[in-house]
Amino acid sequence: MKLLVTGGAGYIGSVVAALLAEAGHAVTVLDDLSTGHRDAVPEGASFTEASVFDAASVLDPSYDAVLHFAAKSLVGESVQDPAPYWRNNVAGTLALLEAMRGHGVRRLVFSSTAAVYGDPETVPISEDDPALPTSPYGASKLAVDHMLGGWARAYGLGAVSLRYFNVAGAHGRFGERHATETHLVPNLLRAAAGGGEPARLHGTDYPTRDGSAVRDYLHVLDLADAHLRALDAVRPGVHRVYNLGTGSGSTVREVLDAVRRVTGLPVPVEEGPRRAGDPAVLIASSDRARTELGWKPRRTLDETVSDAWAFTRRPGSPA
Numbered sequence: 001m002k003l004l005v006t007g008g009a010g011y012i013g014s015v016v017a018a019l020l021a022e023a024g025h026a027v028t029v030l031d032d033l034s035t036g037h038r039d040a041v042p043e044g045a046s047f048t049e050a051s052v053f054d055a056a057s058v059l060d061p062s063y064d065a066v067l068h069f070a071a072k073s074l075v076g077e078s079v080q081d082p083a084p085y086w087r088n089n090v091a092g093t094l095a096l097l098e099a100m101r102g103h104g105v106r107r108l109v110f111s112s113t114a115a116v117y118g119d120p121e122t123v124p125i126s127e128d129d130p131a132l133p134t135s136p137y138g139a140s141k142l143a144v145d146h147m148l149g150g151w152a153r154a155y156g157l158g159a160v161s162l163r164y165f166n167v168a169g170a171h172g173r174f175g176e177r178h179a180t181e182t183h184l185v186p187n188l189l190r191a192a193a194g195g196g197e198p199a200r201l202h203g204t205d206y207p208t209r210d211g212s213a214v215r216d217y218l219h220v221l222d223l224a225d226a227h228l229r230a231l232d233a234v235r236p237g238v239h240r241v242y243n244l245g246t247g248s249g250s251t252v253r254e255v256l257d258a259v260r261r262v263t264g265l266p267v268p269v270e271e272g273p274r275r276a277g278d279p280a281v282l283i284a285s286s287d288r289a290r291t292e293l294g295w296k297p298r299r300t301l302d303e304t305v306s307d308a309w310a311f312t313r314r315p316g317s318p319a
């Protein structure tokens, strides 16, 4: 297939673009490099440095599908400064959808998020549970999910929204390197590598088994596999939503233990208050993806941490 991958110079987009190129697809990456890196675009993919707002001039009717990763995605930042989230994630996606419609490109796989669910009443969370986001980031992604439903019904778009839970790990030279890093696993690994600040543990008084927050950590390669399956499953006129997680939760302290186990290093940690807006527990029910996409996550937390550690220690890594 001929595919446009927006955000393909970023963490998750670069891993999926690499796998798509390895599978023999013709991949064009569109990325404005706002948080991504030119050297993260995989060999074998062509690259256009542009914004999703310019998608109309990059797409043409020969494209079979778009995988849309480009977004702003920091929960806390979106609370402090929501305007860029609505502009980039909602208006940017609208521009992309109009470009797709204009060129007759009718298949889309979209990066949605567990943040659409806010603070859930029960876990594991299924796709039919209430979506009450607690941040502009989550609200912007939910708005797009709604937009895609309307586009499928009215214009015949085939779309899949993949609601990722916590993504971690790496695929060789493709991994997570953000100038502003808020995610737990890379922050713990940076502290393990030494030379910097201790890692911070945000919140020790959650109603969980050890007082720290619980998340569902999914290896980026398992996540990527779901994208390849979604691309095959997408059908004109239908919008489907799938949660993607392992179905089992780890506390922050358990992830810290995994990092100590995998690296064999003492990871300095400072305990602090809760981070504003963080829910206590987020765990996915991915039964729908298992049933309809035949998807099954395969990698353990230790494998996830181990692959992220190998990425952190690669030659030339700033960590």
Ligand SMILES: NC(=O)c1ccc[n+]([C@@H]2O[C@H](COP(=O)([O-])OP(=O)(O)OC[C@H]3O[C@@H](n4cnc5c(N)ncnc54)[C@H](O)[C@@H]3O)[C@@H](O)[C@H]2O)c1
Binding pocket: 006, 007, 008, 009, 010, 011, 012, 013, 030, 031, 032, 033, 034, 035, 036, 037, 050, 051, 052, 053, 068, 069, 070, 071, 072, 073, 088, 092, 111, 112, 113, 114, 163, 164, 165, 166, 167, 168
């Ligand atoms: N990392 C996670 O745990 C997680 C969880 C849930 C959902 N997501 C979603 O997955 C997607 C990818 O996340 P990531 O962690 O790889 O983030 P990332 O910041 O590494 O990648 C995003 C990429 O999009 C590009 N980009 C941003 N705005 C753009 C625009 N207007 N035009 C063109 N390119 C633009 C950036 O330069 C970057 O390369 C995002 O949509 C995010 O919301 C991520």
Ligand SMILES: O=c1ccn([C@@H]2O[C@H](COP(=O)(O)OP(=O)(O)O[C@H]3O[C@H](CO)[C@H](O)[C@H](O)[C@H]3O)[C@@H](O)[C@H]2O)c(=O)[nH]1
Binding pocket: 073, 074, 075, 113, 114, 115, 164, 165, 166, 167, 182, 183, 184, 185, 187, 188, 199, 200, 201, 202, 203, 213, 214, 215, 252, 275, 278, 282
């Ligand atoms: O240095 C850190 C970083 C994080 N945490 C804690 O570790 C857990 C995981 O935090 P992350 O920042 O790694 O991930 P989030 O759960 O906050 O966010 C992720 O999942 C969300 C869904 O809820 C969104 O999709 C978002 O894009 C994605 O990054 C949280 O309890 C957080 O407070 C720490 O203790 N120390």
